Amino acid sequence: MERSELLAHAEQSIARGSKSFAAASRLFDRTTRERVWLLYAWCRACDDLADAQDHGGELGDQAGAAERLATIQRLTHMAFVGEPTGDPAFDALGQLSRECDLTQAMAQDVIAGFALDAAGWRPQTEADMLRYCYHVAGAVGVMIAAVMGVPASDEDTLDRACDLGLAFQLANIARDVAEDHAAGRCYLPADWLDEAGIAPETLMDRRHRPTLAGIIQRIGALETRYAASARIGAQRLGFRQRWAVLAAAGIYGAILREALRRGETAFDARITTSSAAKLGFVLRGFAEALLPARNGGKPALSRRELAALTTFG
Numbered sequence: 001m002e003r004s005e006l007l008a009h010a011e012q013s014i015a016r017g018s019k020s021f022a023a024a025s026r027l028f029d030r031t032t033r034e035r036v037w038l039l040y041a042w043c044r045a046c047d048d049l050a051d052a053q054d055h056g057g058e059l060g061d062q063a064g065a066a067e068r069l070a071t072i073q074r075l076t077h078m079a080f081v082g083e084p085t086g087d088p089a090f091d092a093l094g095q096l097s098r099e100c101d102l103t104q105a106m107a108q109d110v111i112a113g114f115a116l117d118a119a120g121w122r123p124q125t126e127a128d129m130l131r132y133c134y135h136v137a138g139a140v141g142v143m144i145a146a147v148m149g150v151p152a153s154d155e156d157t158l159d160r161a162c163d164l165g166l167a168f169q170l171a172n173i174a175r176d177v178a179e180d181h182a183a184g185r186c187y188l189p190a191d192w193l194d195e196a197g198i199a200p201e202t203l204m205d206r207r208h209r210p211t212l213a214g215i216i217q218r219i220g221a222l223e224t225r226y227a228a229s230a231r232i233g234a235q236r237l238g239f240r241q242r243w244a245v246l247a248a249a250g251i252y253g254a255i256l257r258e259a260l261r262r263g264e265t266a267f268d269a270r271i272t273t274s275s276a277a278k279l280g281f282v283l284r285g286f287a288e289a290l291l292p293a294r295n296g297g298k299p300a301l302s303r304r305e306l307a308a309l310t311t312f313g
Contacts, residue, residue, distance in 0.1 A: 001088055006095055007034055009088040010041035017044045023278050024248035029240045035100060035147045038092040043140055045089030046072050050114035065118035072111055080104045100147050109139035124190045127301060127309060133169035134306040141165030148241050160233020162303035164249060167226040171256040174219045178204055178267040188215060209264040220260050225299045227253055232296050239289055247285030251278055
């Protein structure tokens, strides 16, 4: 397929799969925006294949997860070696790999997250949960940074890009506790639940709501530290890139803030962000992008530390 055809498919994919990300991506310069859309198409296709779903919708039959994972691996490899895959989302990755400094190792870090889900893995510790967040979102942040032109030698900025993905995924985990439970999944650390006296199978019992709201507060504290680190890295980008990243950070952060505000009722309905609220974060991101860069530290477990954790509990 021609690049224009791949791009049209990618634009449709992001419009269906993530209205929040689609809104923020409009703030990028044209070249960056197109490349982010191409990358999103691959991420979305992998996620849908892994979970047997359509653009992040309801999970399908999870039988055959290993075969679907093998398909992701095969098509991704074909994309990187320049072979047509027959799937526009994977061909989009191949196109992108010819335009940007993306590597198969970066893609494999993302695919490792799908492998964990395929194996029915559950986090035992906080570090486990963060490592999962690294694979399914932090590693995507690294790929987006590469698409935006951050060189592989700029380790600190790549760390900060990863931290933004970690913050996004922590917000998703907090928002999707009930939805994940209904699908037979749980991304809350087992030792947190043990400390709270909650058995995984009774997670959504009404009697646990006050304690569960406290666990969401704990996730919120982690998300705050990772989002703050990411904002420092964002200040090193070009203005349009910085604006888009900061707007996205505000939109995703609002999901978690709303979960914290709702407390015990946060699990009754899926949390969404209105168009008006998104516009507000776009404007706030513009103002924040005008501010000078700040100095600051990083969370204890960031990209390189998490990548070094070779085993899970």
